[in-house]
Amino acid sequence: MNKSEIEHPKSEIKTYKHIFFDLDHTIWDFDKNAEETLYELYEIYRLNEIGLPSASLFIETYTRNNHQLWAEYHTGKITKTELRETRFKRTFIELGVHPDVLPIAFEDDYVKLCPTKTNLFPHAHETLQYLQNKYTLHLISNGFKEASTLKIGNTNIGRYFDKVIISEIIGINKPDPAIFQHALDLAGAEKHESIMIGDSLEADVYGALNFGMDAIYFNPFNAPKPSDVLLQVTHLKELTLLL
Template sequence: MQYKHLFFDLDHTIWDFDKNAEETLNELYHTYKLMDLGLHSPDRFIEVYTHNNHQLWAEYHVGKITKQKLRETRFSKTFIDLGLSPNLIPQQFEDDYVNICPTKTNLFPKAHETLSYLKERYTLHLISNGFKESTELKVSNNGLNVYFENVVISEVVGFNKPDKAIFNHALTLANAGISESIMIGDSLEADIRGAQDYGMKAIYFNPERKEIPEDVDQEIACLSELMTIL
């Protein structure tokens, strides 16, 4: 099948969420002098936050929690898990993180090279479960807007991947048929199974080479592999 439209996820697929978050959290660890509050290891702080954040995003993907709940919980839970008294939790920490992190520019290897190559051959689109303001910052600050015809953001559309409605909206906006479209993303639930349930093919971005379930037809470990398989 000759595809015409490629739909990409953003966070954890093009934009290196964990690396950018780590940079931001290291800065904030020192800005807020968390060592003086008894949090003696920035690495442990980042580890606990990453675990909590991934878990909360998984719940947000499937509509179990709201954006507000996610943002209220991820740092408060992290600080409490690390033994900090609730009255000592820095109140501006979440706001500072939200303002700084989307300005970071760490992308996965070969992102620009791959997208530039694919743009000459296909029409590219983004479908992100991220929030409007942060997604737009990530796209513009990294010069990604030159590649994508449409940027579909779940908060704007009102549906999160894996809901069929967001895929339907994205393909309708692109004037793309299901059979001529393919989804590329890192989330088995949101990207791969979401696309498959809608009837689209999907490619699993799996840089950590995790064991894949039987329902995953195709995977890549580096974005550059797309230049040889598409």
């Protein structure tokens, strides 16, 4: 079988021309970059002096809250403003910081610093370069315009992608079918020749599958894979063997 073909159940062979990638948690290592940023801000803001003696507990609590709020943002339950106003406030209060001493500018400083970080998942560049020689690559991100632009530019990954679709710009988030249709229209692609790769089961994988487009689940932490998700990789480099 040619590497550009994937054998599906019932011996169906699918050949792709377009690959659509998610950005955060799939190529750009969101958690690692956030952790670096928060360790720096923990020291800058001297958070130990307002009742947070453990930087690691602070980061762990923030990460959990942030993931939950992003899941709500994906599905339109909260806005960008609500996400940004809530994630650190909730974390500080959960850890016992009095509302009167919450660091007001913390969110703004985090938003300025975090997108400048450049940690990608292992083998991101070589994988994207390999795939670019065989397919037309695109990005579909639920991220915010300013942050996504910085992440793409600072890591020099923009050169691999023909079209970059950022949900905030078009006003539609994954898993809404409209963002996948918009991406296909922009790319001049058809569903049957396209595949989505992302870490979010709800936004990326089921979003694409429910739209009628194939998907690969990027699962770097080996979370349980639902039985109705046929394709997954745990490392980006696996894509060079699968596609």
